[in-house]
Amino acid sequence: MNRVVILASGLIVLFALTSCQDSADTAELVEQHKKLAGELRDTKLYAAAIEEYQKILEFSHLETRTRANINYLIGKIYFENLADYRQAAAYYIRARTLDPNGSFVNEASRNLVAALERSGQLLDARRELSAATDVDAGPKMEGDAVVARIGTDSIWLSEVEAQIQTLPAEIQQELSVTGNKADYLKQYVGMELMYRAAIRENYDNDPEILKQHQEFFKQLLINKYVLDKVMPEIRIDTMDVRNFYQANKASRYQNAPYDSVKAQVFMDYQGEKAQQAFIEYVENLAEKEHVEILEQNVK
Numbered sequence: 001m002n003r004v005v006i007l008a009s010g011l012i013v014l015f016a017l018t019s020c021q022d023s024a025d026t027a028e029l030v031e032q033h034k035k036l037a038g039e040l041r042d043t044k045l046y047a048a049a050i051e052e053y054q055k056i057l058e059f060s061h062l063e064t065r066t067r068a069n070i071n072y073l074i075g076k077i078y079f080e081n082l083a084d085y086r087q088a089a090a091y092y093i094r095a096r097t098l099d100p101n102g103s104f105v106n107e108a109s110r111n112l113v114a115a116l117e118r119s120g121q122l123l124d125a126r127r128e129l130s131a132a133t134d135v136d137a138g139p140k141m142e143g144d145a146v147v148a149r150i151g152t153d154s155i156w157l158s159e160v161e162a163q164i165q166t167l168p169a170e171i172q173q174e175l176s177v178t179g180n181k182a183d184y185l186k187q188y189v190g191m192e193l194m195y196r197a198a199i200r201e202n203y204d205n206d207p208e209i210l211k212q213h214q215e216f217f218k219q220l221l222i223n224k225y226v227l228d229k230v231m232p233e234i235r236i237d238t239m240d241v242r243n244f245y246q247a248n249k250a251s252r253y254q255n256a257p258y259d260s261v262k263a264q265v266f267m268d269y270q271g272e273k274a275q276q277a278f279i280e281y282v283e284n285l286a287e288k289e290h291v292e293i294l295e296q297n298v299k
Contacts, residue, residue, distance in 0.1 A: 030056050030066065037073070046081045050074055068099030072108055079111050085119035088112075120204040120213055148189050150196070160188055230281050234273050236266075244269040 037052035053074045057067060075091030078084045092112040096105055148155040164175050164184065175181050203209060245258050245265045252268065253261045 030059065030062070034070075041077060041081070044081075046077050050077055053077075065099050065102065068095045068097075068102050069104065071095035071098065072102070072104045075108065075111070079115055083118075085115040089115040089119065118214065118217060120206075120210045147185055150189065150192060155185075155189065155192070160185055163188060226278065230277050231274065233281070234270070234277050236270060236273060241266055241269050244272075 033052045033056045037049045040046075040049035040052060053070050056062065056070050062070075071091045072095035075088045075095060078091060079088035089112055092108045092115065095102065095108055096112075099105070102108075144156050144158045146154045147157045147160060160181075164172055164181075167175070175184050198204070242258065245253065245261070248265075248268075249255055253265070258265070
């Protein structure tokens with residue numbers, strides 16, 4: 001009997017040691033794959049990096065937190081480097097579900113909303129944003145009120161007024177009258193109903209819509225980048241403006257007195273400075289990215 005107990009105990013110890021060794025081996029392999037994936041990403045071999053991360057997910061005894069983190073890292077590559085927003089959204093959702101309290105959750109949630117928007121799934125993006133910010137829990141600001149409901153979704157006065165503020169000044173003035181604002185609310189709800197109907201019929205996945213959405217979003221990013229990075233570099237001196245006027249007095253301003261065209265001269269000079277700054281900034285970026293223009297292939 002004692003021999004049986006000793007034998008069983010020995011088997012338990014051996015099994016435990018083997019399990020520990022397997023865990024240690026798995027952890028070492030995970031780190032190797034993660035390191036290689038990081039190097040591949042740094043060298044812009046994004047597909048290969050994803051393959052390395054996916055090899056980690058194949059380990060059957062992988063810790064849940066590690067599995068969540070790997071899904072997040074894959075989603076990050078799809079989002080930041082490959083602009084494959086559907087895949088990015090899928091991996092971000094997996095990561096959040098596996099580890100709702102992970103350190104990456106806030107970033108993953110923000111990027112998930114952006115990924116859904118950029119893939120044309122605007123209703124899903126709004127739902128995610130609503131869940132994150134609990135927009136229907138109460139007034140968005142003091143004095144706010146629900147002005148309409150579509151099913152269980154509330155439309156707030158602040159939401160409508162924010163939309164009005166995007167309109168031309170003269171239209172805003174007209175809508176400041178209570179009755180006119182009520183009419184606008186009906187139009188706003190009507191457009192929201194049309195939008196939801198289009199989403200239900202899968203218009204958000206129309207290839208042409210997705211293409212236009214991407215191009216529009218791309219232009220918004222460029223405009224913002226130029227505003228933040230290029231425009232602050234422009235320095236305008238009063239003497240330079242006057243010299244610009246003298247150089248273009250006859251050709252541009254028909255010899256008009258400086259004071260009578262000063263505003264236009266300033267705008268023209270500012271425009272040329274902005275264009276020159278833009279060209280220089282692009283040239284610097286091209287040098288850093290080792291750009292090669294193959295003009296001979298343009299036919």
